[in-house]
Amino acid sequence: MMRLIVFLLCFMLVGNLIAVQGQDKRLGKDYAKVASQIMGTALIEGQAYEKLEYLSDNIGNRLSGSTQLNQAIEWAVNAMKADGLENVRAEAAKVPHWVRGEESAEIITPAKHKLNILGLGGTIGTTSEGITAEVIVVRNFDELDKLGEQVKGKIVLYNSPMRKDLPTGQAYGEAVRYRGNGAIRAAKYGAVAALVRSVTTVSLNTPHTGAMRYQDDTPKIPAAAVTIENAELMQRLYVKGEKIIVKLKLGAQTLPDADSANVVGEIRGSEKPEEIILVSGHLDSWDVGTGSNDDGAGCVIAMEAVRTIARLKLRPKRTIRVVLFTNEEKGLFGSFAYRDTHKQNFDKHVAAIEADSGGTRPIGFSFKGSNSAFALVQEISTLLRNLRSDNVELSSGGVGADISVLTDAGVPGLGLRNNSSHYFDVHHTDADTFEKMDRTDLALNVATMAIMLYVLADMPQALPR
Ligand SMILES: [Zn+2]
Known part of the structure; x- marks a missing residue:
């Protein structure tokens, strides 16, 4: 009985394939x-x-x-x-x-640098005075988790490059996680804002915006994209042990x-x-x-x-x-x-x-x-x-x-x-x-x-x- 069922299934499958191939040619x-x-x-x-x-x-x-x-x-x-x-x-x-509103960001110490930013889509705004805080640079979520509560009261910068050695879609999918979830993950440890390296492999100091998320059980913190150039600058300063202070102003609002x-x-x-x-x-x-x-x-x-x-x-x-x-x-x-x-x-x-x-x-x-x-x-x-x-x-x-x-x-x-x-x-x-x-x-x-x-x-x- 079992063999008959298998035979019938095979026959139906082959018949199907032939029918499909017949139509293929037509x-x-x-x-x-x-x-x-x-x-x-x-x-x-x-x-x-x-x-x-x-x-x-x-x-x-x-x-x-x-x-x-x-x-x-x-x-x-x-x-x-x-x-x-x-x-x-x-x-x-x-x-x-x-709506985005007016926005700006600058490094105040160790040297003045204007940052090219775009608030991420859906971010909350800052107060009109903005947020002035020290920046902690991480390459990925593992580094953030190791620092844990040390990011409390600070701005977390995710400097995770979009890889050039992967198919474009896959590289985008990997890098975009920091844009999507970066604010939630940083807020869990008490960070006051999140900055994200723009999701691109090429830059002429151009920031890339995109959607981001919040989570009900986690405080909402402002989030913005910085350019590759800005992210690399802060990475270099951070590696040298410099204390980086950034002032971030976002005028974003969510309307009905x-x-x-x-x-x-x-x-x-x-x-x-x-x-x-x-x-x-x-x-x-x-x-x-x-x-x-x-x-x-x-x-x-x-x-x-x-x-x-x-x-x-x-x-x-x-x-x-x-x-x-x-x-x-x-x-x-x-x-x-x-x-x-x-x-x-x-x-x-x-x-x-x-x-x-x-x-x-x-x-x-x-x-x-x-x-x-x-x-x-x-x-x-x-x-x-x-x-x-x-x-x-x-x-x-x-x-x-x-x-x-x-x-x-x-x-x-x-x-x-x-x-x-x-x-x-x-x-x-x-x-x-x-x-x-x-x-x-x-x-x-x-x-x-x-x-x-x-x-x-x-x-x-x-x-x-
Ligand atoms: Zn599209």
Whole structure:
């Protein structure tokens, strides 16, 4: 009996593989012509560059709760309507409203040095006189734990470099722990403020902001990012045994939650309109630079991919839905609002795609889902060979922060992958601005996204879970 079950299971598995392979071959062949049409339209008639220029220069950065974010939402609604999308709407979401205010920091002793800082997103402010205290420099949490109560009444500086010898995403993940949890860990030992080395491998004395956390059972202390140059200066002084006194002033405040919205537009499916392929970016940014890389680029790539399909009057079997999420940066409140509004039909979400790794040359996609679904995504990616964006990899981690509400619910997820070697150089800084963008690279992203999106929406069999 047992052998029969094993045999049947093997047969079903092999049968499945053959069926999948059979469709694999068809997908690459059946969609070759439409893929080249999409490629041509995206590369020749693309408007991603112009859209991103407008979003960056005419609207500017788009912090959660800001007037500019509201302007961007209105702009995106109008742009999607002009692009010929259907069911264009702004879906309400409540978002945190933190404001930076005036901020400054300087080393007072052993010598005067102005520090280039950015308060971390969500930090509390100092009093108007600021905090003047001695700085203790640690390389990591272990060093902090060894010092323990010795940091009481002092400012803790985490000088933990982002490693150059690791893949970029992994290096970021390791270094960003100090930004996220540094204030909590230092406050547990009685520190009065936390400074964090900016999470980047490259610096022209540019501070990088980003989200940080507090914990209910731990006092809230102010936290700010310093530049690599500032962190190394304090490290050198500290190693020499100098007593470092810093004066830190942060004018940050958290205001009541604000009204915001996710922007949604669709191309309704011709045969199975209830089945959805979602494509997304996040419209909010930090309050520095113009959020052109993070994530203005992802937004215009998603918008233009859908416009390209609409422009060619292609109507796939399933519905394509573009979602520009609000407030990714300060806690994913846009994606939580999407989940609250749509969770009853998450089972009809066939796939979710996110573009949130800048606008440089596309490489391919990371994928989260079953092996049988991955085999189909690999086959679709053969259509991306001419764009050199056919590198798809099965991801063990996440493929996009905003779509994690969907992938956590079992929806297959894809993250657009870009050449990210310089992504973190300007990430969350005043240098995240439009002139870093390249017209051709943006268009290649749009073509890559549009082909993947269209085939997923139109292929005979829905991507399996
Ligand atoms: Zn982002």
